[in-house]
Amino acid sequence: MSSAVVFGYHNVGVRCLRTLLARGVDVALVVTHDDRPGEEIWFDSVRRTAEDHRIPVIAPDDPNTPEVLGRVREARPDFLFSFYYRSMLGAPLLSLPTRGAYNMHGSLLPKYRGRVPVNWAIIEGETETGATLHVMNEKPDNGAIVDQFAVPILPDDTAREVFDKVCVAAELVLWRCLPALIDGSARPVPQDLSRGRYFGGRRPEDGRIPAAIGARRLHDFVRALARPYPGAFADLEAGRLVLWRTLPDGTVARRPGAAELRVIDDALAIVCADGGKLRVLDATLDGTPLDARSFRAAFGSASIPLGR
Numbered sequence: 632m633s634s635a636v637v638f639g640y641h642n643v644g645v646r647c648l649r650t651l652l653a654r655g656v657d658v659a660l661v662v663t664h665d666d667r668p669g670e671e672i673w674f675d676s677v678r679r680t681a682e683d684h685r686i687p688v689i690a691p692d693d694p695n696t697p698e699v700l701g702r703v704r705e706a707r708p709d710f711l712f713s714f715y716y717r718s719m720l721g722a723p724l725l726s727l728p729t730r731g732a733y734n735m736h737g738s739l740l741p742k743y744r745g746r747v748p749v750n751w752a753i754i755e756g757e758t759e760t761g762a763t764l765h766v767m768n769e770k771p772d773n774g775a776i777v778d779q780f781a782v783p784i785l786p787d788d789t790a791r792e793v794f795d796k797v798c799v800a801a802e803l804v805l806w807r808c809l810p811a812l813i814d815g816s817a818r819p820v821p822q823d824l825s826r827g828r829y830f831g832g833r834r835p836e837d838g839r840i841p842a843a844i845g846a847r848r849l850h851d852f853v854r855a856l857a858r859p860y861p862g863a864f865a866d867l868e869a870g871r872l873v874l875w876r877t878l879p880d881g882t883v884a885r886r887p888g889a890a891e892l893r894v895i896d897d898a899l900a901i902v903c904a905d906g907g908k909l910r911v912l913d914a915t916l917d918g919t920p921l922d923a924r925s926f927r928a929a930f931g932s933a934s935i936p937l938g939r
Contacts, residue, residue: 633813636708636728638662638694638716642794643762644677646802647714647735652684654809659706661688662699664717673791673859677714695721703727710812713767714801722769730812732767735805737797739779740765741827744772749794751830752784753855756847759783760793762800764808766819771829775819778808787850787878789857835861840937842889846879846907849890853877853909865890865937869929870917872937877901877909892926893934899923901937 634657637648644663651658661681666672681688691699694716700723703711711732713720725732738748740763745751752760761781766774780803782796811817838856840849840863853863853874862873872892883895886906893900899911899922914921916929 632657633709635710636660636706637712639677639714640664641715642674642798643715643801645675645680650805663690665690734767735801736763741822741824745830746832750790750855762804775821777819778804780804789854838863840865843904845905846903850877873915876913880908880910882906890937891934894923
């Protein structure tokens, strides 16, 4: 029986840990994160999954310490897997498994290396993404590819909806390639890094809506940041407007200088700088739901610029 140490978090961590167990891998140790205070926890718990299966579990602040290194060394793993673990693992850890260290990344590498790849893929208007299992080294997401699986990004999918698909893709990839990893027949293929680029992390303040944004771009921006993420926002005189769901709804003849919020045909809408129109299906103003009726009550027939 092959053995493994798993560094994991989030839904991908849970599904991939369960996939290893289903394939008969002996998981000797799970390393995860404690949930951050104040963070909205909408995903499953790797810790709880490990405890349900009576697997030892630790949650160090820093995985690259002598103490963690010692625990992993004591486990004597054949494999080390990282499944949506948030911290980079150093060379001493990566050198411990006798048969390699592997990471599951939520994109079709080499595209969207780095942080929050699902959100970035939607912001950039991609029509597909997926999950990739690759060899780990000290550089993020650039090791040779073992296997990957693509899923579609539909025109109105939110980041949560796409992430759910990526979780399934990760499970399928791992299930499909584990037998070859275990019997030694897997042949990872080096990445052509020129075919993609690295993306950094995103902060809540990065959700500010640019003034001159076009309608399709704004629609992608909104759905990439929709709940449970912090949302696409604009600070108005009346408070912070957060857009949670939009739908492309044709064009208008007059192109405003910047995106404007108004009521058109009894529906709350945004007219963008390119003349494209979005129907607003879900929005809040200072935390209170905003629709056509409440907009008219607050602003009458005005058009409210969104960007600066």
